[in-house]
Amino acid sequence: MIDTHAHLQDEKMLPCDVVIENANKAGVNKIICSSSDIETSKKAVLIANNYECVYATVGVHPEEANTFNETSLKELEKLAEDKKVVAIGEIGLDYHYEFATRETQKSVFIKQINLANKLGLPIVIHTRDASGDTMEILRANLDKLKNGVCIHCFNMSLEILKEIMGYGFYISIGGIVTFNNAKNVLDIVKACDINRLMLETDSPYISPVPFRGGINEPKNVVYSAKKMAELREMLFEDFDKITTDNAMRFFNIKD
Ligand SMILES: [Zn+2]
Numbered sequence: 512m513i514d515t516h517a518h519l520q521d522e523k524m525l526p527c528d529v530v531i532e533n534a535n536k537a538g539v540n541k542i543i544c545s546s547s548d549i550e551t552s553k554k555a556v557l558i559a560n561n562y563e564c565v566y567a568t569v570g571v572h573p574e575e576a577n578t579f580n581e582t583s584l585k586e587l588e589k590l591a592e593d594k595k596v597v598a599i600g601e602i603g604l605d606y607h608y609e610f611a612t613r614e615t616q617k618s619v620f621i622k623q624i625n626l627a628n629k630l631g632l633p634i635v636i637h638t639r640d641a642s643g644d645t646m647e648i649l650r651a652n653l654d655k656l657k658n659g660v661c662i663h664c665f666n667m668s669l670e671i672l673k674e675i676m677g678y679g680f681y682i683s684i685g686g687i688v689t690f691n692n693a694k695n696v697l698d699i700v701k702a703c704d705i706n707r708l709m710l711e712t713d714s715p716y717i718s719p720v721p722f723r724g725g726i727n728e729p730k731n732v733v734y735s736a737k738k739m740a741e742l743r744e745m746l747f748e749d750f751d752k753i754t755t756d757n758a759m760r761f762f763n764i765k766d
Pocket residue numbers: 516518545601713
């Protein structure tokens with residue numbers, strides 16, 4: 512099983528040794544470490560080089576869009592040379608907090624789409640309360656998205672789900688699927704193309720039931736996976752195999 516989205520470098524996380532051992536014991540044998548800015552991107556690459564089972568994405572999150580400057584693209588490009596870097600992310604739009612203006616967020620998002628295209632890497636998208644503009648940018652850049660797109664913690668409409676499945680995009684879903692009030696996410700899990708679904712935790716955030724409110728770790732991906740397998744009326748083993756294969760294919764991981 513693969514946790515495709517965890518912030519191992521976050522200060523709230525337990526030490527990597529512990530977190531990775533816990534994950535491996537729970538059957539989670541690969542972790543994609545997600546980044547939010549240049550500092551966390553550097554840390555993700557370091558961790559990925561220290562642990563065979565960890566891979567990194569590098570990128571500037573929309574909440575950090577104000578930190579993006581002239582040198583950011585060069586630094587990301589340099590970091591992406593590392594063979595453990597498997598995607599550019601997380602990038603996108605967040606109009607919930609709007610820490611940076613919408614215009615800044617859009618420009619930083621598009622610059623990183625261009626970078627991923629240049630480097631031949633897929634992108635991992637964060638989008639919150641910004642469905643309209645996110646989709647507008649993706650539709651306008653489809654020719655630059657051939658290396659793959661994953662919308663993480665996907666919670667947009669079923670209509671958009673249908674559209675993006677048509678483009679061959681992937682989604683990843685985590686702990687929210689275990690919450691009682693998650694009707695939209697339950698519908699998404701049932702309606703999505705099973706060959707485009709990946710598992711994530713977004714650790715240290717969004718702990719699944721029964722750990723809701725606690726610090727999340729990659730090992731907990733099993734709880735959301737069980738719930739999703741149930742929703743799809745699949746054997747857990749089959750669901751695990753398919754979603755693991757999806758992640759290997761999306762991130763271009765060979766072994
Ligand atoms: Zn994240």
